[in-house]
Amino acid sequence: MISSIAELISDRIGTMPAGERRAAQTLIANYPLTGLKTVAEFSSAAGVSSPTILRFVARLGFQNYPEFQAALQDELAAQLQSPASRTLNPSSAAGAASPMLEATLDNMRETFRHLSEKQIDDIAATLAGRRGKTFLIGGRFTDPLARYMAAHLAIIQPDVHHLAGQESIWRDRLIDMGKRDVLVTFDIRRYQESLIRFAEKAHERGVQIVLFTDQWLSPIARFARHVIAGRTAVPSAWDSSAALFVVAETLIGAVTRRLEAEGARRIRDLESLR
Amino acid sequence: MISSIAELISDRIGTMPAGERRAAQTLIANYPLTGLKTVAEFSSAAGVSSPTILRFVARLGFQNYPEFQAALQDELAAQLQSPASRTLNPSSAAGAASPMLEATLDNMRETFRHLSEKQIDDIAATLAGRRGKTFLIGGRFTDPLARYMAAHLAIIQPDVHHLAGQESIWRDRLIDMGKRDVLVTFDIRRYQESLIRFAEKAHERGVQIVLFTDQWLSPIARFARHVIAGRTAVPSAWDSSAALFVVAETLIGAVTRRLEAEGARRIRDLESLR
DNA sequence: GGAACGCTGTACCGTATGTTACGTATTTTG
DNA sequence: CAAAATACGTAACATACGGTACAGCGTTCC
Numbered sequence A, B: 001m002i003s004s005i006a007e008l009i010s011d012r013i014g015t016m017p018a019g020e021r022r023a024a025q026t027l028i029a030n031y032p033l034t035g036l037k038t039v040a041e042f043s044s045a046a047g048v049s050s051p052t053i054l055r056f057v058a059r060l061g062f063q064n065y066p067e068f069q070a071a072l073q074d075e076l077a078a079q080l081q082s083p084a085s086r087t088l089n090p091s092s093a094a095g096a097a098s099p100m101l102e103a104t105l106d107n108m109r110e111t112f113r114h115l116s117e118k119q120i121d122d123i124a125a126t127l128a129g130r131r132g133k134t135f136l137i138g139g140r141f142t143d144p145l146a147r148y149m150a151a152h153l154a155i156i157q158p159d160v161h162h163l164a165g166q167e168s169i170w171r172d173r174l175i176d177m178g179k180r181d182v183l184v185t186f187d188i189r190r191y192q193e194s195l196i197r198f199a200e201k202a203h204e205r206g207v208q209i210v211l212f213t214d215q216w217l218s219p220i221a222r223f224a225r226h227v228i229a230g231r232t233a234v235p236s237a238w239d240s241s242a243a244l245f246v247v248a249e250t251l252i253g254a255v256t257r258r259l260e261a262e263g264a265r266r267i268r269d270l271e272s273l274r
Numbered sequence C: 001g002g003a004a005c006g007c008t009g010t011a012c013c014g015t016a017t018g019t020t021a022c023g024t025a026t027t028t029t030g
Numbered sequence D: 001c002a003a004a005a006t007a008c009g010t011a012a013c014a015t016a017c018g019g020t021a022c023a024g025c026g027t028t029c030c
Helices: A005-015 A018-029 A039-046 A050-059 A065-081 A099-113 A117-129 A143-156 A167-176 A193-204 A242-258 A260-273 B005-015 B018-029 B039-046 B050-059 B065-081 B083-087 B099-113 B117-129 B143-156 B167-176 B193-204 B242-273
Strands: A134-138 A160-162 A182-187 A208-214 A226-230 B134-138 B160-162 B182-187 B208-214 B226-230
Touching (some): A005 A065, A005 B117, A018 A039, A018 A050, A050 A065, A099 A242, A143 B143, A182 A193, A226 A242, B039 B050, B050 B065, B099 B226
Parallel strands (some): B134 B160
8 A cells, every 4th residue: 555655656766767766766865845846956956857857757647747746745734734643654664664673773772771871971081081092993793883983083082093904913002002091892792702802901901991792791891991781682683783883973972072172173173184 | 033934924923914914824724835835826725816925925024935935845844854853842851861862763763764665675685686796885984884784795695895995996996897786885974076986987887886875865876776865963063874874784684684595505604614 | 789669858838837017995094 | 084005906927837849878679
């Protein structure tokens, strides 16, 4: 059963030629506003010509463009009058449609339920307040998270390093690490021996360790100053790092806020370098 | 402070003559839809003549009718993009311990609302069904997402490559790309010139492009076979890639399920290598 | 490799739309 | 009560909007 135009589009988008597909994608991207504008605006937004837009709406079954717009407006009217209908849409939005999404959302709520604001603040203070260096490292699947965090932190403060590549390469960096430094580690099942060894050595040198792990806690938790335990279970062959990702983003935001005063100048300097 | 047009109207409705007041009332009655229709429709709905409508919008401070409609559309766009502001009372926000988390959860729901299951399936089929190679690339902040996806896909199928490092290095890889290959690109604001150029060249070689972008669509959308538009707005100095991350995980899961039959042997082989 | 097909954009057309001028009705004020 | 001012609608106008014909191009299928 196809009730909305959006569904109609995603149903037929596969059978459309390239140009019309671009039209469909731009419309879906911020639905339904683009469809309420003029043909010329729609076409230039999609990067195609006007006739392509008209052929697109014709393919959807509308006689002409105004009829298409009227349908969009009717849909919008129904939506605005009963906001509940949007959350309760049984076909696409509802829970059962994407169990993956639902599980992920649950994971995040659960993760943050066990994560107090004070904890976030403390960790942000650790990352923002220190005078030493920040190192980030991750495991096989979590290394991208370390990179993501490093990419942001490196902009707002100096001496942020992501440790990549061979294990032997990190080990040599240990010599640079001391009590004033922080090591942010990502490690979820299966926990990697090499990471554990490295974290332990860093800990012995007095490095403060911030650990992102799953709810079963990597062995690194023994050495860690701060531990963030995210939920990872989803109906998939793989574990999900999404909850940890969101915590990482939250932390990036918190650190940024703390450094805003001193960091603003730094960001301005960076902008001027471009 | 008057922020919305509705407020502006109720502010000035007292000083309006009878005809314009009727126009104002019919517009408020089912706001803002009547204002998006034509002057003739608006006027007949209000039971007045066309010029009265035009005088009405002129009194509100707009130069002409299209300008008035554009303002309404902008307002609507802002409203539709942040569903939280409508369902959640911004002042109360009892459950919202972390506004960052709430915004992120909203982003995900909103992202998946615009993303049909069929679309995911189509993209998964593209990634799983091809006989060619898969390349992944990302921008400054999204490159970790490309890495994350590559780390998983590389396990369940051969010829998965993450493109990293200098632009000149990717460009040389273009020579390996052809019609049977797929390029997964991550690009959010600010869109990177180098990525756009690269995607365009790949497109010219017949490579199928799967694009992860934000709701404003990277220019790469013009060349893309599939476009995933994720919501990125959060109360932070940075944009959030969390929604795209979850889509990536969902896609990884979908591809894995598709390859399970043929891929099972491969995974067994990998296990035995450890 | 050639031919047929389908897709896309350019250029043009008719028309519906927003806009304006003007005359009439209605209200307001002295 | 008269006269002026304001408000409103009818009708004519110009613009720009949606729609169409056609040619070029790429793609696919013999």
